Amino acid sequence: MDLRVTDTSYLEWSGDALAVGLFEDQIELSGDLAVLDEQLAGTVKELIAETEFKGKEGNSVATRVGSGTKIRKIVLVGLGKVDDFKLERLRRAGAASARSAKKEKCKTLGITLPILGGDAAASAQAIAEGVELALYQDTRFKSEPDDKGPRVEQVDLLGLAGQDAAITRARQICSGVILARELVAAPANIVTPITLAETASAIAQEYGLELEILEREDCEKLGMGAYLGVAQASDLPPKFIHLTYKPEGTPRRKLAIIGKGLTFDSGGLNIKVSGSGIEMMKTDMGGAGATLGAAKAIAQLKPDVEVHFISAATENMISGHAMHPGDILTASNGKTIEINNTDAEGRLTLADALVFAEKLGVEAIVDLATLTGACVIALGDDIAGLWSPSDDLANQLLTASETSGEKLWRMPMEEKYFEGMKSVVADMKNTGPRPGGAITAALFLKQFIKNTAWAHLDVAGPVWADKENSYNSVGATGFGVRILVNWVLGTGL
Ligand code: BES
Ligand code: MN
Ligand code: ZN
Secondary structure, three states, X not given: OEEEEEOOOOOOOOEEEEEEEEOOOOOOOOHHHHHHHHHOOOHHHHHXXXXXXXXXXXXXXXXXXXXXXXXXXXXXXXXXXXXXXXXHHHHHHHHHHHHHHHHOOOOEEEEEOOOHXXXXXXXXXXXXXXXXXXXXXXXXXXXXXXOOOOOOOEEEEEOOOOOHHHHHHHHHHHHHHHHHHHHHHOOOOOOOHHHHHHHHHHHHHHHXXXXXXXXXXXXXXXXXXXXXHHHOOOOOOOEEEEEEEOOOOOOOEEEEEEEOEEEEXXXXXXXXXXXXXXXXXXXXXXXXXXXXXXXXXXXXXXXXXXXXXXXXXXXXXXXXXXXXXXXEEEOOOOOEEEOOOOOOOHHHHHHHHHHHHHHOOOOEEEEEEOOOHHXXXXXXXXXXXEXXXXXXXXXXXXXXXXXXXOEEEEXXXXXXXXXXXXXXXXXXXXXXXXXXXXXXXXXXXXOOOOOOEEEEEEOOOOOEEOOOEOOEOOEEOOOOHHHHHHHHHOOOO
């Protein structure tokens, strides 16, 4: 799909579908829109009346226009109330325009939307992201695509001439989101720890990043007993991935991003029972997917920040050499862990990854993990939990999330709850009682950080969408990539 910016006014533009954004409180026709309505012999007015279109956010209506006009279809896209107009609404309007054009079997689409707060660059980028993300379709595992209709081949953003750099940025970021979606959507027989390492290697080669893959023996030397305990029942080798982006010159900041990379989580001997969603546990590398997606985007965006992308990738399986419930493991910082539940494996892999990241001398560490079902119970499918002892880092991430439209909610680090993790025989257990399960998981991770600013994002809910919403189809969302990119770039509204 070709995405362009142009100064052509929407009265002049010719093509298959023209999408026009309208605010909820401003749907009466005036100015250019009244002229367009006249050009189209009253079709816009009729469409509004017939569909009772109110301009509500996310709504869109379309109809064919009479022959002899420059366009074939007109699409009206609701922008919601003009009051708290946000970048995310432009992104969604871009997505709604693209979806509508596709549904209406249009090959060319012109989009005309308002510019937010005079910031044409940010507006163009948001609209372009919405278009790109909404039009992406994953047909890798279908012998024939379900939808054989014509594809949207060309999208013109009207009135945004000169914003080519913003479009390029959007495409670079979306290439990272799409990589994350593809990694998460692929099943565990396709994406293994080896595949994740190969993906990191492909990014390193294409964009000139440094790559270090620690094999099992290397991890043994570093004493990564927690991570290796999880990996020990799999027939596949664990791969500890460390990909580094270094800017030219002195970096302004040094950061680390860690993603939970369980390419399948059977639960181990505390095996996931039927009804537990075991068949969805291919998505348990959603954190690693977002980490590699962010690496791909950041490698192209080239900020003046050094970023370490890390994942302790493995499977959580069962076999004769699986961890026994009750085993005691020693992590690479010397702390001992009694495994009272082999299904709380993500935190064990993250423990050694956090210790590794802190030794790199970075200024801040953010981990993303599909860590607990408890977080999904607390915040639902659309919102990720954010834990951090640092208000400063938490606020940086909340700003990045506000700009990206990927929702985060800050959760408490209630130290008292760590009492539930006390072990009689070891320094700690790996699970506490059921109540507050997402909080105790975060408190567990905190044991592996000494004094670097750190934040944990539990993304178990939003990595996958059961229903189509705005720019996500059903399936993997690529959640987190855009938060990470904004955080590293320091982009906020
Ligand atoms: N990968 C799961 C968490 C998960 C659950 C992700 C549902 C996505 C959807 C994690 O490894 C896990 O099994 N967590 C357990 C922890 C429990 C044993 C303390 C859970 O949430 O049940
Ligand atoms: Mn588990
Ligand atoms: Zn897991």
